[in-house]
Amino acid sequence: MANVLTKSDNYQHWRDDKLANTSTKLEDYLVEIENPFELRDSEKNKVVSLCQQGNFALFHVLEQTDYADAIINMNAQFGLKDFDRHLYVQDRGLAHITQSTNKNQSEFIPYTNKAIGWHTDGYYNAIEQRIRAFSLFCVRPASEGGTNEWIDPQMVYLLLREDNPDVAKALIHPNAMTIPEHKVNGKVRRTTSTGPVFFIDEASGELYMRYTQRKKNIEFLDSIEVNQAIEHLDELLSKHTDYHFKHLMHSGQGMLCNNVLHKRSDFNDDPNNPRLLLRGRYFNRID
Ligand SMILES: [Fe+2]
Numbered sequence: 001m002a003n004v005l006t007k008s009d010n011y012q013h014w015r016d017d018k019l020a021n022t023s024t025k026l027e028d029y030l031v032e033i034e035n036p037f038e039l040r041d042s043e044k045n046k047v048v049s050l051c052q053q054g055n056f057a058l059f060h061v062l063e064q065t066d067y068a069d070a071i072i073n074m075n076a077q078f079g080l081k082d083f084d085r086h087l088y089v090q091d092r093g094l095a096h097i098t099q100s101t102n103k104n105q106s107e108f109i110p111y112t113n114k115a116i117g118w119h120t121d122g123y124y125n126a127i128e129q130r131i132r133a134f135s136l137f138c139v140r141p142a143s144e145g146g147t148n149e150w151i152d153p154q155m156v157y158l159l160l161r162e163d164n165p166d167v168a169k170a171l172i173h174p175n176a177m178t179i180p181e182h183k184v185n186g187k188v189r190r191t192t193s194t195g196p197v198f199f200i201d202e203a204s205g206e207l208y209m210r211y212t213q214r215k216k217n218i219e220f221l222d223s224i225e226v227n228q229a230i231e232h233l234d235e236l237l238s239k240h241t242d243y244h245f246k247h248l249m250h251s252g253q254g255m256l257c258n259n260v261l262h263k264r265s266d267f268n269d270d271p272n273n274p275r276l277l278l279r280g281r282y283f284n285r286i287d
Contacts, residue, residue: 004207005172005200015158021053022155024242030058036074044077047256051286055152056245056257063252068094068278071137071254075280078256080133084122084281097136097277099269113142113275115266117213118237120153120259121281124179124193132204132285135278137254142275145267147248150260153209155243157198159236160229170229171197177210178219197233204285209261213237237261249277258285 003010023029031046033039050057064070072092075081083093090096100111109116122131136148161168170176176197182190201208212218213234220226249255269275 005198011161015162018053018154018158022152022243023054026058026245026247029054029056029245030060033059033061033074036061036064036070039074039077047078048286051256051258055154056150056255056260058247058253058255060253067137067139068092071135071278071280075135075256075282078133078286079284080135080256080280080282080286082283084125084129084131084283086281093280093282094278095280097279098274113145113267113269116264118261118263119212119214120209120261122259123210123212124182124190126191126193130201130203130208130283131259131281132201132208133256133258133282135254135256135280135282136249137278138249138251139276139278140273141248141250142267143270143273145265146275147246147265148255148262149244149246149264150255150257150262151237151241151244153198153211153259153261154207156209156233156236156261157207159241159243160232163236164232166225167229167232168198170223170225171233172199173221173223173226175221176226176229177221180217180219197229204287206258206285208259211261213263254278256286 004014005011029050031043031050033043047057047059061070068091072094086095097110099113100106105111120131121134122129125131157168160171174196175194178192178194181188181192195210197211198207198209200206211233220230267275
């Protein structure tokens with residue numbers, strides 16, 4: 001895939017193949033998993049081929065006594081082993097995405113009941129910590145809301161380029177998007193991250209996207225082309241193309257993906273039974 005961004009023939013071949021092989025029906029992406037600790041070849045192959053073609057798969061597992069253990073075991077069978085050790089990761093790479101009563105943690109939107117806009121995970125990470133895949137698993141849904149929406153970033157690139165090649169070109173500019181350094185009490189917690197929105201990830205040779213729709217603490221290159229391209233991108237995301245997917249996960253359902261662009265709606269909790277999702281972020285890709 002290395003030259004799809006620059007070589008026109010390679011792009012056209014890749015585009016035709018992707019459009020011919022990408023389903024727009026949510027049910028085509030659902031895989032029933034009988035035993036997450038020991039995947040059948042058919043289950044494993046289906047998840048892998050869905051992720052190769054459309055970059056995500058939905059799965060459903062039968063009730064488990066320990067969901068976290070089941071997810072960690074299952075993810076490892078897909079090669080998802082090198083997990084991101086960020087601040088609120090709990091056991092063996094999984095973060096518990098739920099409303100937090102901890103003051104520091106609740107400053108981060110994922111640990112509140114608020115909506116989150118379109119983004120890829122780890123868009124602020126250094127190359128060594130690039131998030132190539134994540135899993136999201138629903139232990140308990142909210143009593144109302146908390147719907148996920150997502151779209152394959154490679155399809156986003158394709159749709160943008162089909163619509164206007166200049167827009168796609170502006171977003172591969174090496175300095176298109178900058179996330180300034182993050183300081184806490186004068187100490188640098190995270191250094192400045194500058195890079196393109198779309199690029200080829202060298203480790204996998206795959207087209208990759210880093211993006212967030214939040215405009216606070218994000219700087220785009222001061223050029224007309226890049227700023228117009230971001231407007232086009234946000235406009236595309238706000239539409240409902242055939243490649244936009246929306247689903248409210250119920251208990252036992254989850255998603256495995258190659259870091260698709262995603263968002264969630266706000267939600268209301270039953271305080272005795274709060275929404276709980278388990279999320280793993282990995283430097284590996286599902287392939
Ligand atoms: Fe996310």
